[in-house]
Structures are given as structure tokens and as C-alpha cells.
Amino acid sequence: MKKSSLVFIFPLLILLLASCRNKDADYIDPRGTDYAGAESCIQCHQDVSHDAAQNAHFKASSLALPENVLGNFRSGKNTFHYDKDTKLVMEKRGDSLYQVLYKNGKELRAYKYDIVFGIKNAQTFAYWHEKRAYELPVSYYKSTNDWGTSPSFSATVPNFNREIVKDCYSCHSSNAGSAIVKTSSTQRDVSTMFMDTDDAVRKETIVYGIDCERCHGPAKKHVQTHQKFPDLKIAQDIVTFKSLTNQQKLDMCSICHSGNDSRSKMQSRFNFKPGDKFSDYYRKNSIGNNGEIDVHGNQNGLLAQSQCFVKSETMNCTTCHSPHQKTKPTLASYSQACISCHKTANHSEATIRNTPQAILKSNCIDCHMPKQTSKAITFQRSGDEKLSGYFLRTHRIAIYPDKK
Numbered sequence: 453m454k455k456s457s458l459v460f461i462f463p464l465l466i467l468l469l470a471s472c473r474n475k476d477a478d479y480i481d482p483r484g485t486d487y488a489g490a491e492s493c494i495q496c497h498q499d500v501s502h503d504a505a506q507n508a509h510f511k512a513s514s515l516a517l518p519e520n521v522l523g524n525f526r527s528g529k530n531t532f533h534y535d536k537d538t539k540l541v542m543e544k545r546g547d548s549l550y551q552v553l554y555k556n557g558k559e560l561r562a563y564k565y566d567i568v569f570g571i572k573n574a575q576t577f578a579y580w581h582e583k584r585a586y587e588l589p590v591s592y593y594k595s596t597n598d599w600g601t602s603p604s605f606s607a608t609v610p611n612f613n614r615e616i617v618k619d620c621y622s623c624h625s626s627n628a629g630s631a632i633v634k635t636s637s638t639q640r641d642v643s644t645m646f647m648d649t650d651d652a653v654r655k656e657t658i659v660y661g662i663d664c665e666r667c668h669g670p671a672k673k674h675v676q677t678h679q680k681f682p683d684l685k686i687a688q689d690i691v692t693f694k695s696l697t698n699q700q701k702l703d704m705c706s707i708c709h710s711g712n713d714s715r716s717k718m719q720s721r722f723n724f725k726p727g728d729k730f731s732d733y734y735r736k737n738s739i740g741n742n743g744e745i746d747v748h749g750n751q752n753g754l755l756a757q758s759q760c761f762v763k764s765e766t767m768n769c770t771t772c773h774s775p776h777q778k779t780k781p782t783l784a785s786y787s788q789a790c791i792s793c794h795k796t797a798n799h800s801e802a803t804i805r806n807t808p809q810a811i812l813k814s815n816c817i818d819c820h821m822p823k824q825t826s827k828a829i830t831f832q833r834s835g836d837e838k839l840s841g842y843f844l845r846t847h848r849i850a851i852y853p854d855k856k
């Protein structure tokens with residue numbers, strides 16, 4: 453290599469190295485200095501990171517970039533009619549997406565897609581207005597592969613005033629810091645005064661999606677220790693899953709999968725770390741009470757009503773789910789989890805006669821965990837007066853007599 457080119461490359465290299473170092477060293481996580489951020493895990497946990505990035509948790513919320521938004525924006529497929537004069541059109545303008553309200557063909561206002569919530573079954577969207585985000589009136593549903601009213605929104609009157617409350621972020625994101633809101637008398641920092649009682653959020657503190665440290669707890673020290681001692685093969689400075697009791701393992705998921713009874717809340721879900729008790733966050737759990745538990749959002753409550761759960765001491769969510777799996781397990785692979793405890797099942801003559809052997813052996817799920825309509829969530833498609841059902845898998849594992 454000629455000397456002149458070295459002279460050129462050398463400073464460039466330093467600059468590059470410096471910028472690499474800076475990126476890591478300068479990273480400040482909005483949650484505080486105990487947190488390292490998901491990027492920093494990749495270097496040592498490549499496979500897990502790669503898989504988790506494609507998991508529904510990572511996409512439970514995101515910025516509304518066109519690649520994160522499902523639903524059809526092409527003409528003919530992108531219109532919701534409220535009445536003969538009023539329509540909402542889903543439009544792509546430049547690099548941004550909008551829900552545009554028209555009256556008698558005249559544009560009244562364009563509302564930008566800023567935030568996306570959801571990925572697996574549905575997506576709902578929000579736009580920012582000052583320090584608050586508001587839900588857009590039309591959502592996307594996978595079951596119909598179509599737009600429909602956002603849950604409990606009107607199909608005849610468009611509404612742009614429903615605020616995205618802090619609770620949405622506490623289950624769908626990894627952080628959302630409170631904005632400092634001026635009250636009429638004095639200036640107060642709401643985040644320290646009233647936990648989560650104000651829904652104004654500081655945009656730049658949002659960590660979209662449910663990331664590694666949302667489930668595993670702050671891991672900056674873990675990163676630093678393993679960087680310093682690369683030969684250490686045993687996890688340091690992090691809560692290990694196997695050290696938890698079965699209840700603690702359950703609680704790690706239940707904090708977001710036990711429904712949302714905000715009246716019984718004791719502290720913000722954001723404070724939760726693995727090892728914590730759910731009962732320190734919510735006064736009473738829906739577990740055990742005979743009230744009907746909706747299939748939406750409360751897998752923990754339904755599972756707790758199953759004999760499988762009640763009569764075995766080791767069952768938790770990871771009995772059937774592996775939390776950073778990228779590929780969707782098949783019903784046959786889920787059924788393997790059933791078979792691991794139920795080597796045989798006493799099916800009646802009738803069940804055996806009416807069911808093909810292959811199904812009886814490889815799909816326990818559709819009969820014992822059938823899909824049910826949510827009572828909490830319904831929606832309407834454009835021009836359809838009927839409510840469309842929102843189907844989810846029940847976690848009350850049981851005998852459903854109509855399934856034979």
C-alpha cells in the first residue's frame with residue numbers, strides 16, 4: 453500500500469473506531485444508567501437477539517414507519533365510510549401514513565400515523581398532539597384482513613379524542629416517561645408526584661416494543677462484567693430464570709397477561725422486575741374469583757381455572773411458550789406439551805369414533821383450548837352493521853362438550 457493512502461486511511465480508521473466506541477459508551481437508556489439497551493446484548497447473545505427481534509413482543513409497539521404498518525393503502529381498499537357524505541381514507545403521502553377525514557369530498561383534516569400497537573392479531577394506531585397521543589378511529593384486523601373500527605369506536609361518527617393512556621405503554625412498550633406538565637398553580641413533575649396518574653408522555657423516553665431488559669430486568673452490570681471477564685461462562689449480575697420459584701416465573705409474564713383491572717393497581721407495571729411478586733403490584737388477582745374472565749389479555753386468569761394448572765405444581769407459561777421463539781409453533785408442537793403430562797387420555801367411544809386418529813393424537817388444542825370471541829373487543833367493518841367477533845385462544849384447558 454502506498455504511504456499516501458495510509459495517511460488517508462489512518463485518520464479515517466481512528467474516526468471509525470472512535471465513533472464505534474462512542475456509540476456504546478455514550479448510549480444512555482431512557483430507563484436510567486442500570487440499563488444497557490437491546491443492541492448491547494447482540495454481541496454475546498446473537499441467536500436469542502436475532503429470534504427475539506422477530507417475536508411479537510418486540511413489535512408490541514413501534515414507530516409507525518410504513519414497514520411496520522399492516523393494512524391496505526391502495527385505492528378501493530383504503531376507505532371507511534361513516535355515512536354517505538363522511539369518509540376516512542387511509543393514505544400514504546411521501547414517507548408518512550395518514551387517516552384523512554373527508555366531508556362531501558372535501559378534506560377536513562389529515563391525522564398522521566405516529567405509533568403502532570400490536571402485530572399478531574390486530575393493529576391500532578395513534579397520532580401525537582402536543583404531549584399526548586390519541587387513538588385513530590380505524591384499526592387493522594388480521595381475521596378479516598381489513599380495516600375496521602378501533603375497539604368500541606363508533607361506525608357512524610369518527611372520533612379522534614380518545615387518549616392513549618399510560619397503561620397501554622406499560623404492557624406494550626419497555627418505557628414511557630411522564631412529561632412534566634404545568635399545573636395551574638405550580639410546576640410539578642408528575643412522574644415523581646403521582647405514579648402513572650397523568651397520561652402525558654415524553655416522546656423521547658419511549659422504548660418501543662417489549663425488549664430484553666423489560667423481561668430480564670436491568671442488565672448494564674451484567675454486560676460490563678462479561679465484557680471484562682470474557683471467559684466467564686456462568687451468568688453474572690442478572691436474575692436467572694431457574695433460580696425463581698414457579699410463582700415468580702408465572703408472575704414474570706402475568707404482570708402483562710392478567711387483564712387490566714386498574715382499580716386494584718398499587719404501583720406502575722413499569723417498576724416490575726423478574727423475581728418481584730405480582731401481588732405487590734395488583735391488590736387482588738382475578739385468579740380464583742368466579743367472575744367471567746375475558747379471553748383478551750388475561751391468559752393467566754384463565755390458565756389458573758384449569759385442572760392442569762391447579763393439580764400440577766410446575767406449570768407456567770414456559771411449559772408451552774418459549775419467549776424468544778421467532779417461528780410460530782404449530783398446534784401439533786403445542787400438543788406435545790400436553791402429551792408430556794397426558795401420555796394417555798380416556799376419550800369416550802363417541803369422541804374416538806367421530807375424530808380422525810391423526811387429529812386425536814396431534815391436535816389437542818382445538819378441542820381443549822378452543823378459540824372464543826372476546827367480550828371486551830368487537831369491531832365493525834365499513835358498511836357492515838353487524839359486529840365482527842375478535843377470536844382468541846382460551847387458556848382455560850378443559851373439556852368442552854360441544855367438541856366431540
Ligand code: HEC
Nearest residue numbers: 488492493496664668671675678679684685686687692693
Ligand atoms: C459480553 C458478553 C455479554 C453481553 C454483552 C450480554 N451477556 Fe447475557 N450472558 C453472557 C454469558 C457469558 C451468559 C452465561 C451463558 C449463557 O447463558 O449464555 C449470559 C447469560 C444471560 C442470561 C441467562 C440467565 C439465565 O437464566 O441463566 C440472560 C437472561 C442474559 N444473559 C441477558 C442479557 C441481556 C438482556 C443482555 C443485554 C442487555 C446481555 N445478556 C448481554 C454474556 C453476555
Ligand code: HEC
Nearest residue numbers: 508511512570571572573623624662704705708769773775
Ligand atoms: C411488558 C408486558 C409483557 C410481558 C412482561 C410479557 N408479555 Fe407476552 N405479550 C405482551 C403483549 C402486549 C403482547 C401482544 C403482542 C402483539 O401481538 O402485539 C404479548 C403477546 C404474547 C404472546 C402471543 C404472541 C406470540 O408470539 O404468539 C405470547 C405467547 C406471550 N405474549 C407470552 C408471554 C410469556 C410466556 C411471557 C413471560 C415469559 C410474556 N408473554 C411476558 C405483553 C407482555
Ligand code: HEC
Nearest residue numbers: 569570571572573574575576619620623708711712748749
Ligand atoms: C394489562 C396489559 C395490557 C394493557 C394495559 C393493554 N394491552 Fe393491548 N394487549 C395485551 C396483550 C397481552 C395482548 C395480546 C393477547 C390478547 O389479546 O390477549 C394485547 C393485544 C393488543 C392489540 C392486538 C395485538 C395483537 O396482535 O394481539 C392491540 C392493537 C392492543 N393490545 C392495543 C392496546 C391499547 C391501545 C391499549 C391501551 C388502551 C392496550 N392495548 C392496553 C396487553 C395489554
Ligand code: HEC
Nearest residue numbers: 490493497500501504509662663664667668693770775776
Ligand atoms: C417476553 C419476555 C422475554 C423477552 C422479551 C426476552 N426474554 Fe430472554 N428469556 C425469557 C424467559 C422466560 C427465559 C427462560 C426460558 C426458559 O428457561 O424456559 C429467557 C431465557 C433467556 C436466556 C437463557 C436461555 C437461552 O434461551 O439462551 C438468555 C441468554 C436470554 N433469555 C436473553 C435474552 C435477550 C438477549 C433478549 C432480547 C434480545 C431476551 N432474552 C428477551 C424471557 C424473555
Ligand code: HEC
Nearest residue numbers: 759760763764766767771789790793816817820849850851
Ligand atoms: C404439567 C402437566 C400438564 C400439562 C402440560 C397439561 N396438563 Fe392437562 N392436566 C394435568 C393434571 C395434573 C390434570 C388433572 C388430572 C386429574 O384431576 O386427575 C389435568 C387435567 C386435564 C383435563 C381434564 C380437565 C377437567 O376439567 O376435567 C384435560 C381435558 C386436560 N388436562 C387436557 C390438557 C391439554 C389439552 C393440555 C395441553 C394444551 C394439557 N392438558 C397440558 C396436567 C397437565
Ligand code: HEC
Nearest residue numbers: 573705709751752755768769771772786789817843844845
Ligand atoms: C398448556 C399449554 C399452554 C400454557 C401453559 C400457556 N399457553 Fe399460551 N397458548 C397456548 C396455545 C396452544 C396457544 C394457541 C396458539 C395458536 O393458536 O397458534 C396459546 C396462545 C397464547 C397467546 C396468543 C393468544 C391468541 O389467541 O392470539 C398468548 C398471549 C399466550 N398464549 C400467553 C400465555 C401466557 C401469558 C401464559 C402463562 C400465564 C400461557 N400462555 C400459558 C398454550 C399454552
Ligand code: HEC
Nearest residue numbers: 790794797798799800803807811812813815816819855856
Ligand atoms: C375431537 C376433540 C378432542 C381432541 C382432538 C382431543 N380431545 Fe381430549 N377430550 C375431548 C372430550 C370431548 C373429552 C371428554 C370425554 C369424552 O367425551 O371423550 C376429552 C377428555 C380428555 C381428558 C380427560 C379424560 C381423562 O383422561 O382424564 C384428557 C386428559 C384429554 N382429553 C386430553 C387430550 C389430549 C392430551 C389430546 C391430544 C393428544 C386430546 N385430549 C385430544 C375431546 C378431544
